[in-house]
Structure formats: structure tokens, C-alpha cells
Amino acid sequence: MNARSRWLLISVGLGVLLNPLNSSMIAVAIARLQKVYQLDFTVVSWIIFSFYIASAVAQPVMGKASDLFGRKKIFLSGLVVAFAASLLAPLSPNFGWLIVFRIVQSIGTSMMVSVGMAIVRIHITKKQATALSVLSIFLSGAAAIGPFIGGVLIHWWDWQAIFLVNVPFAAMSFLLAWRNIPKDESSSVLPSNMTVREWLAWLDAPGILLFAIGLVAVLVGLLSAKSAGHVSSMHMIVGLIGILSLAAFVRHELKAEAPFIPLRTFAKYPAMTSVNVEFILVNLLYYSLFFGLPSYLQTVRHVSEIHTGLLMLSLGLCSLMVSPIAGRWIDKAGTRPALLLSGVLMTLGSLWLVTLSQTSPVFSVCLALAAFGISNGLNSVGMQAVLFRSAPKQMIGVASGVFMTSRYIGTILSSLLLSIIMGDAFNAGGFRLIGVILSFIAIILVYMSWRRREPMNQSEES
Incomplete structure (x- = not known):
């Protein structure tokens, strides 16, 4: 280079x-x-x-x-x-x-x-x-x-x-x-004299607007009801607006010429749909720990910000160290063994969270972080490998974009889970409940990995 x-x-x-x-x-x-x-x-x-x-x-x-x-x-x-x-x-x-x-x-x-x-x-x-x-x-x-x-x-x-x-x-x-x-370069795949209306249609502005309104309204309705401690008519109206907006979004995307998220195309390739669902669940698990553990350490265990940061560093470092090893392993053995091990580690890490108490040694926290860090390194390589092998060559760019959107949806769901369980403030009991919920999600991922058949390389076939 x-x-x-x-x-x-x-x-x-x-x-x-x-x-x-x-x-x-x-x-x-x-x-x-x-x-x-x-x-x-x-x-x-x-x-x-x-x-x-x-x-x-x-x-x-x-x-x-x-x-x-x-x-x-x-x-x-x-x-x-x-x-x-x-x-x-x-x-x-x-x-x-x-x-x-x-x-x-x-x-x-x-x-x-x-x-x-x-x-x-x-x-x-x-x-x-x-x-x-x-x-x-x-x-x-x-x-x-x-x-x-x-x-x-x-x-x-x-x-x-x-x-x-x-x-x-x-x-x-x-x-x-x-x-x-x-x-x-001056050459562009798009005409230079596009009108504002044509440009908005090309970007799928209606689809983007419906997606954003629906997501925000559902979150506002749920979280407002949680904060108030009861479900009012206003909360229900806001939530209903969100659900209707998301339903309108799905309907619009199925008819749009240049959809924001090509739902109809993904329906033709079940393997791509499946890996995006798994990626949502993986990120729900990972970011529930990523955002939940620092608040738990600082609020419940009274750990300082700098020591919390040091503990969380082990999560990222484990992920970074495992990623290149995962790449070589997947090249030789395929994606199924790596993702199966990842699911097992996430299950053990989630169960470990259930055992944590205010007197648990720091080493216990590090074990949970290591399990999630290693699993994240395996997933970051394995999930992308499944995506690339299941996506036809002509739509790999679109598939990658939707894959990133799946990551964000999983992250948003993790924040929603933490907010609903914790409410006003973090507590040890709520954090253990999160561990139980994450354990069930991790078991689902283990089952999905166990049932997976190694995808054929669609990119090479197309």
C-alpha cells in the first residue's frame, strides 16, 4: 500500500x-x-x-x-x-x-x-x-x-x-x-436535472418519514406509560399512531419503486431475512449489557466512572482479539460452529448476570464481559459471512444497508428493554431480571444456530 x-x-x-x-x-x-x-x-x-x-x-x-x-x-x-x-x-x-x-x-x-x-x-x-x-x-x-x-x-x-x-x-x-x-468524478448514475419531487421519490422520503414516525411514536407511547405508572388514553393514541405508521410503512415499501427497505426483495431470500432477525437479537443482547452494566456498576455498586470504563474496556478488547481468529475459523469450518459457540457464550454470560449481587467480586463481572466480548467478536464476523453468502451479488449493497439497520433496531430494543425494566433508577433486582430475559433470548439464538444450514454462496452463483 x-x-x-x-x-x-x-x-x-x-x-x-x-x-x-x-x-x-x-x-x-x-x-x-x-x-x-x-x-x-x-x-x-x-x-x-x-x-x-x-x-x-x-x-x-x-x-x-x-x-x-x-x-x-x-x-x-x-x-x-x-x-x-x-x-x-x-x-x-x-x-x-x-x-x-x-x-x-x-x-x-x-x-x-x-x-x-x-x-x-x-x-x-x-x-x-x-x-x-x-x-x-x-x-x-x-x-x-x-x-x-x-x-x-x-x-x-x-x-x-x-x-x-x-x-x-x-x-x-x-x-x-x-x-x-x-x-x-463528474459522471453520475443519476441525471443532474432531477426535480425536487423526483429526488424525494428516489430517496423514498415517504418511507423514511413513516419509518421514523412509527418508531418514535411507539417508543414514546411505551416509555411515557412506563414513566407515568399507568396507561392513559393519550399513551394509547400515541402508540396506535406508531403502529399504524409502521403498518403504512410496510404497505408503502411493498409498492415503492425505490424502497428505503426492500421488503419484497428480502422475502425472496429467506436466509437473508433470517440472518437479519438473528442480528437484531444479537445486538439486543450485546447492547443490553453494554448500556446496562455501566449504570448498574455506578448506581448499584458505586464504582467510579474511570473504573467502570476500565472494566468495559475488557469487553471491547475481547471482541477485537477474537475477530481475526473467528475469520480464519469460519473460512475453514463455516459459520455454524462459530455462531453456535457464540450463542452458548451469550447464554452463559446472561446466566452469570443473574448471579451478580452487591458483594460479587469484580472477577465475576469480568467473566460476564469476557463471554459477551468473545461472542460479539464471533458474531461480527460470522453474521456478515452468512449475509454475504446468502445475498445475491446484484443486491449486496442493499443487503449490507439493511444489515446495519437491523443492528440499530436491536440497539434501540436493548434501550427499550432497559427502560421498561428499570424505570426510574437502576437496582440489583431489575438487573437480574434483565439477565433472565437475556438468557431466554440467547437460548433462542443457540437453537437458530443449531438449526442453520450452511448457506450457499449466492454472490458467486449470481
């Missing part, structure tokens, strides 16, 4: 890491935000919901928009948006404004993730697999060290620092990207 390619990788990598970094740093800040704004856990959970809902919508949208406006322009614009949001978030006069800036930050960082891989694929033609693996290290590494960085920043400064830390990364990436990312 020549010097030009290395600098391009660094430029793109510094930008794309901002999304996983900001999605993971917040895990250690939730308990602190509860104290600062005097809010219960259910309300503060919107700092997680908002980021992932915005990412679920923005990433595929911005990926499509880059075909019209150019990948370099979208990437640089994302850096500007993320830079501005990270500067303004610490100045938020209340929690509502913090959520607004968090959404803007999510959109900005999603703009870079959605086109970063494409930039590398297009402009690095030699040793492309190596280049993509390096970019994956930026993504997975940022997610792994996020809780540790967040813990250090909150310990020595305060929650505002987890936003301000983005500023130098965004500024440095902008300067490097401006210099090292080649200009977009």
Missing part, C-alpha cells in the same frame, strides 16, 4: 470512528446525566434512542444521496455537522436541547460512515481487503475503547467532555480529507 492510500485511509478512518465512538462513550455518562438533569433512567434513555434512530435513517439515506451530490462532499459536510453539534451540545440549556444536538451529531457522523467504505473501495484498488480491514479496526476499535475514554473524561472533567473530544478529531479529519480524498 503506497503513501497516498495510507493517508486516504487515515483521513477516512478519523471521520468514520466518530459514530461508534459517540455511540459507546455515552454508556458511561448515563448515570451522570441522570444526576445533572434530575431525570429518571427512562427519560435519559432518549440520549441513546435518539442517536440510533437518527443513524438508522441517516446512514442509508446519505449513502444514496452521495450518488447525487458526490461522496467527498457528503463526507466533508458530515464532518462540519459533527464538529458544530459537538461544540454546541455542552452549551445545551436543558436536556431537550441536548437531545437535539445529539440527533444532529448522529446525522453528521452517519454521513461519514455511509460513504467512508465506498470511498476506500473506489480509490484504493490494490490490497483492497487489507484497506477495508484497517477501516474496520477504526470502527470496532472506537466502539471498544469508547466507554474507557468516556470514563476518563467524565472522571477528570464532566459529561461535556465526551462531546468536546470530537472537535479535534473532526477538525483533523476535515483537513486531511480535503487534501487526500480525490474529487468525485
Whole structure:
């Protein structure tokens, strides 16, 4: 790999890491935000919901928009948006404004993730697999060290620092990207004279709007009822609006020429549908621990932010170390053994959470983290391998986009589970109940892995 390619990788990598970094740093800040704004856990959970809902919508949208406006322009614009949001978030006069800036930050960082891989694929033609693996290290590494960085920043400064830390990364990436990312070619797969109406139809704006409204309304209805302690007519109306919006979304996607999520196409390939369902459940499990354990440690066990970050670092490091081993194993033995072991480890880790008490040694926490970390490393490689082997070559891009949306849905569901079980504040009994629920989900994943047949490589056949 020549010097030009290395600098391009660094430029793109510094930008794309901002999304996983900001999605993971917040895990250690939730308990602190509860104290600062005097809010219960259910309300503060919107700092997680908002980021992932915005990412679920923005990433595929911005990926499509880059075909019209150019990948370099979208990437640089994302850096500007993320830079501005990270500067303004610490100045938020209340929690509502913090959520607004968090959404803007999510959109900005999603703009870079959605086109970063494409930039590398297009402009690095030699040793492309190596280049993509390096970019994956930026993504997975940022997610792994996020809780540790967040813990250090909150310990020595305060929650505002987890936003301000983005500023130098965004500024440095902008300067490097401006210099090292080649200009977009003038030729485009889309006509340059598209009207606003045609552009919105191409992006599937109605589908995006129905998806976002439905998801937010269902979450608001459920969480509002939980906070109030009873189900009122208003809660039911909001929830019904959400359900009807999602139903309208499904109907619209089945008829749309360029759907946001191609439901009809996925129905033709059951293996792709199955792996997306599994990926939702995997992320529900993983992020329930990822977001739940830091609050449990800080609220119930009274562990400091910096020590919580250190403990959570073991989760990410186990995942990082296992990923390359999982790749070699899957190449030789296929996906089924690795995913089966992953399901068993998640089951054991979830059962271990049930045994935790206020007097449990730190070693017990590390065992659960190690089990989930190893399983996450196996899943990150195994699930993608199943997807690529089951997806036809002509729709691998669409399949990858929906795969990422499945990840966000699983993450949103994990936050919803934590909010419903915990309510006002974290407690040991609620955390054990979460462990029981996660154990049942993990057993389902073990069964699905056991029943899986090794998928034929659709990409090569098509």
C-alpha cells in the first residue's frame, strides 16, 4: 500500500470512528446525566434512542444521496455537522436541547460512515481487503475503547467532555480529507436535472418519514406509560399512531419503486431475512449489557466512572482479539460452529448476570464481559459471512444497508428493554431480571444456530 492510500485511509478512518465512538462513550455518562438533569433512567434513555434512530435513517439515506451530490462532499459536510453539534451540545440549556444536538451529531457522523467504505473501495484498488480491514479496526476499535475514554473524561472533567473530544478529531479529519480524498468524478448514475419531487421519490422520503414516525411514536407511547405508572388514553393514541405508521410503512415499501427497505426483495431470500432477525437479537443482547452494566456498576455498586470504563474496556478488547481468529475459523469450518459457540457464550454470560449481587467480586463481572466480548467478536464476523453468502451479488449493497439497520433496531430494543425494566433508577433486582430475559433470548439464538444450514454462496452463483 503506497503513501497516498495510507493517508486516504487515515483521513477516512478519523471521520468514520466518530459514530461508534459517540455511540459507546455515552454508556458511561448515563448515570451522570441522570444526576445533572434530575431525570429518571427512562427519560435519559432518549440520549441513546435518539442517536440510533437518527443513524438508522441517516446512514442509508446519505449513502444514496452521495450518488447525487458526490461522496467527498457528503463526507466533508458530515464532518462540519459533527464538529458544530459537538461544540454546541455542552452549551445545551436543558436536556431537550441536548437531545437535539445529539440527533444532529448522529446525522453528521452517519454521513461519514455511509460513504467512508465506498470511498476506500473506489480509490484504493490494490490490497483492497487489507484497506477495508484497517477501516474496520477504526470502527470496532472506537466502539471498544469508547466507554474507557468516556470514563476518563467524565472522571477528570464532566459529561461535556465526551462531546468536546470530537472537535479535534473532526477538525483533523476535515483537513486531511480535503487534501487526500480525490474529487468525485463528474459522471453520475443519476441525471443532474432531477426535480425536487423526483429526488424525494428516489430517496423514498415517504418511507423514511413513516419509518421514523412509527418508531418514535411507539417508543414514546411505551416509555411515557412506563414513566407515568399507568396507561392513559393519550399513551394509547400515541402508540396506535406508531403502529399504524409502521403498518403504512410496510404497505408503502411493498409498492415503492425505490424502497428505503426492500421488503419484497428480502422475502425472496429467506436466509437473508433470517440472518437479519438473528442480528437484531444479537445486538439486543450485546447492547443490553453494554448500556446496562455501566449504570448498574455506578448506581448499584458505586464504582467510579474511570473504573467502570476500565472494566468495559475488557469487553471491547475481547471482541477485537477474537475477530481475526473467528475469520480464519469460519473460512475453514463455516459459520455454524462459530455462531453456535457464540450463542452458548451469550447464554452463559446472561446466566452469570443473574448471579451478580452487591458483594460479587469484580472477577465475576469480568467473566460476564469476557463471554459477551468473545461472542460479539464471533458474531461480527460470522453474521456478515452468512449475509454475504446468502445475498445475491446484484443486491449486496442493499443487503449490507439493511444489515446495519437491523443492528440499530436491536440497539434501540436493548434501550427499550432497559427502560421498561428499570424505570426510574437502576437496582440489583431489575438487573437480574434483565439477565433472565437475556438468557431466554440467547437460548433462542443457540437453537437458530443449531438449526442453520450452511448457506450457499449466492454472490458467486449470481
